[in-house]
Amino acid sequence: MTTISAPTPTRPWAASPKDRLRDLSLFLLAILGSYLVVAVTPMKGKLAYFTLFFAIYMSLTAGFQWFTRGSAAAKDAFVNSLVAIGAVVTVIPIGSIIATVVVKGIKGINFGIFTHDMSQAAPTDPLTSGGLLHAITGTVTLVALALVMSIPIGILTALYLTEIRGVFTRPIQFLVQAMSGVPSVVAGLFILSAILYPITHAYSAFMGSLALTILMIPTIARTSQEVLKLIPNDLREAGVALGGTQWRTVAMIVLPAARSGLITAIILGIARIAGETAPLLLLTGGGDTVNPNAFSGPIGSLPYYIWKSFNAGSPEALTRAWAGLLVLMVLVLILFTLARLLGTRKVAR
Amino acid sequence: MSTIAPERPIPAPRELTTEPRFSDKVFRAVVTAGGLSSLIILGLIAIFLGYRGFEILRSEGLNFLTSSDWSISTDDAGNVTESHFGIAAMLVGTILCSIVAVAIALPVSVFSALFMNFYAPGWLKKILIAIIDMMAAFPSILYGIWGFLVLMPSVEYWAKLLNHYFGWLPFFKLHPYVVTRSPFVAGVVLAIMIIPIITSVSREIFSQAPLDRIQAAYALGATRWAMIKAVVIPHGKSGVIGGAMLGLGRAMGETVAVYTVLNIVFQINWQVLLGAGGNVASLIILKFGEASPYEIKALMAAGLVLFLLTLIVNAIAELIVRTTGKSGR
Numbered sequence: 035m036t037t038i039s040a041p042t043p044t045r046p047w048a049a050s051p052k053d054r055l056r057d058l059s060l061f062l063l064a065i066l067g068s069y070l071v072v073a074v075t076p077m078k079g080k081l082a083y084f085t086l087f088f089a090i091y092m093s094l095t096a097g098f099q100w101f102t103r104g105s106a107a108a109k110d111a112f113v114n115s116l117v118a119i120g121a122v123v124t125v126i127p128i129g130s131i132i133a134t135v136v137v138k139g140i141k142g143i144n145f146g147i148f149t150h151d152m153s154q155a156a157p158t159d160p161l162t163s164g165g166l167l168h169a170i171t172g173t174v175t176l177v178a179l180a181l182v183m184s185i186p187i188g189i190l191t192a193l194y195l196t197e198i199r200g201v202f203t204r205p206i207q208f209l210v211q212a213m214s215g216v217p218s219v220v221a222g223l224f225i226l227s228a229i230l231y232p233i234t235h236a237y238s239a240f241m242g243s244l245a246l247t248i249l250m251i252p253t254i255a256r257t258s259q260e261v262l263k264l265i266p267n268d269l270r271e272a273g274v275a276l277g278g279t280q281w282r283t284v285a286m287i288v289l290p291a292a293r294s295g296l297i298t299a300i301i302l303g304i305a306r307i308a309g310e311t312a313p314l315l316l317l318t319g320g321g322d323t324v325n326p327n328a329f330s331g332p333i334g335s336l337p338y339y340i341w342k343s344f345n346a347g348s349p350e351a352l353t354r355a356w357a358g359l360l361v362l363m364v365l366v367l368i369l370f371t372l373a374r375l376l377g378t379r380k381v382a383r
Numbered sequence: 384m385s386t387i388a389p390e391r392p393i394p395a396p397r398e399l400t401t402e403p404r405f406s407d408k409v410f411r412a413v414v415t416a417g418g419l420s421s422l423i424i425l426g427l428i429a430i431f432l433g434y435r436g437f438e439i440l441r442s443e444g445l446n447f448l449t450s451s452d453w454s455i456s457t458d459d460a461g462n463v464t465e466s467h468f469g470i471a472a473m474l475v476g477t478i479l480c481s482i483v484a485v486a487i488a489l490p491v492s493v494f495s496a497l498f499m500n501f502y503a504p505g506w507l508k509k510i511l512i513a514i515i516d517m518m519a520a521f522p523s524i525l526y527g528i529w530g531f532l533v534l535m536p537s538v539e540y541w542a543k544l545l546n547h548y549f550g551w552l553p554f555f556k557l558h559p560y561v562v563t564r565s566p567f568v569a570g571v572v573l574a575i576m577i578i579p580i581i582t583s584v585s586r587e588i589f590s591q592a593p594l595d596r597i598q599a600a601y602a603l604g605a606t607r608w609a610m611i612k613a614v615v616i617p618h619g620k621s622g623v624i625g626g627a628m629l630g631l632g633r634a635m636g637e638t639v640a641v642y643t644v645l646n647i648v649f650q651i652n653w654q655v656l657l658g659a660g661g662n663v664a665s666l667i668i669l670k671f672g673e674a675s676p677y678e679i680k681a682l683m684a685a686g687l688v689l690f691l692l693t694l695i696v697n698a699i700a701e702l703i704v705r706t707t708g709k710s711g712r
Contacts, residue, residue: 109609113611117494120490189417190420193417194418202415202422210421217693219664227435227683251420281406281407316667316671
């Protein structure tokens with residue numbers, strides 16, 4: 035009797051060690067080549083290394099494929115490296131931004147800046163005096179006020195688009211998208227022309243948060259809409275079948291089911307406005323002291339603080355600006371990570 | 384057996400109706416009101432900016448769009464004696480900067496979207512998507528200050544190289560030879576800011592390319608590039624154009640990042656590499672601090688122009704994206 039052995043599965047498409055060796059050697063050859071060209075010709079600098087490396091790598095791989103497999107494979111190899119360049123060029127700036135902000139900002143971070151405001155200090159003073167307490171409290175005030183206004187409007191808009199589906203659904207969908215493209219400075223000018231000049235005549239946190247609300251609504255509305263779409267229709271039908279009115283179905287079933295997704299939407303909204311600068315320059319006045327009253331008096335904020343320090347121009351002021359940017363960036367990164375973690379399970383059980 | 388007649392009369396059957404209950408009517412009214420808020424807000428923006436800027440628009444007429452003179456003179460009492468407001472230079476600058484931005488960002492974004500969808504292994508794709516989304520959430524002041532202090536020296540060097548080797552091309556001409564803080568620099572910073580937008584729209588559209596056709600192309604022996612050329616690009620072409628328009632709209636409205644890197648000059652300049660440019664949004668920030676009430680009205684009118692411009696660009700972009708893929712982003 036002969037035993038029939040099951041054939042071992044093969045993966046003919048996977049790269050063999052020989053292929054890997056070939057790719058690696060081409061890669062190394064390209065690095066070597068770019069160094070050689072830089073050494074021989076007058077071209078120099080990071081840009082030269084970068085472009086030469088890619089040019090040589092592209093021609094090496096494409097040429098190799100041309101000789102072994104013909105022109106179609108050569109084109110494929112060429113596009114292969116082109117596409118990789120695209121990804122690398124996309125990632126380089128973000129790496130540079132994070133590295134620069136961390137390296138330059140860390141010098142301006144000490145415990146004192148979280149407990150002092152700038153009322154006793156000018157941006158050009160040594161770093162030991164003053165701080166950004168007023169900026170942090172101001173940003174928190176602005177964001178909190180904007181949240182109070184934009185969460186209801188944003189979620190109601192999303193509910194209209196997913197639950198009611200009236201005659202206006204398509205135009206409103208369109209307008210929400212269009213609203214997300216409103217330049218932030220225009221939102222600031224609008225509040226300036228509609229409320230600050232005719233009615234209140236004074237800078238306050240409330241004015242700034244009104245403009246931020248306009249910028250935040252589309253983000254919250256769009257993300258919540260995506261989340262509400264994911265809620266299975268069975269749940270809504272079950273609610274109605276049990277005799278619930280639409281109001282109770284939405285309030286007791288749909289919204290709780292979408293809870294974590296809605297929180298993600300809100301967090302993304304905060305991340306959208308936390309660093310918004312232009313409307314705050316127009317509307318908040320940028321005070322240097324902690325202002326507990328959100329409805330009167332100028333109020334500082336992180337973007338305004340960064341802006342002011344950056345424009346003061348001395349080395350100390352620049353370090354302050356970088357420190358402010360670092361705080362702002364860490365804030366945005368934390369919010370973003372939170373949104374990601376919650377977003378992975380958009381629909382709660 | 385006889386049936387016993389019921390003691391009580393049978394109640395009249397409850398009237399069946401599709402009329403919503405009172406609570407539902409309230410609910411629907413509230414939600415509809417909330418839903419209409421975007422319409423109301425956009426309408427109010429146009430009305431108020433138009434109302435405030437009306438005086439200027441009437442006195443300047445078409446000159447507001449075609450002249451580039453921005454001057455105001457007052458007598459000792461602070462009354463306006465003579466004023467000229469024209470935003471032509473700013474409009475040209477806005478268009479120039481955003482076109483440079485899209486011209487740089489579009490190829491990079493399309494390549495990186497292709498890389499994410501069809502080349503990168505799963506783990507790398509996840510990381511790249513997170514990075515791109517993060518880039519989109521970064522505040523513009525971060526890009527502005529980084530662009531001014533870190534990126535600008537390199538970009539000015541690139542501008543010199545471009546002028547040196549490609550100066551014979553009409554749009555790389557440079558006269559006089561000033562390369563600092565040019566629209567090109569602003570365009571590069573804007574490009575970095577809109578790459579995440581165009582990339583995520585393109586990635587979304589590319590991922591909707593029909594799988595059966597992709598596999599059919601592979602089955603016929605196509606290489607990866609041949610498959611992309613035959614299936615993905617025809618499917619995603621107009622969506623990518625829509626994404627580019629969205630990026631264009633974002634670039635046109637950008638304020639702080641442009642203000643920090645661009646040298647604002649009230650003179651129409653079509654030379655990309657020359658260190659003089661303009662941007663409607665930056666004009667507002669530049670002039671706001673020292674502006675008299677009358678000049679503020681001119682800024683409102685400029686804001687209205689910017690608002691309508693971005694609204695039109697965004698609307699076209701949305702239409703294009705909507706007709707291609709089901710979900711734009």
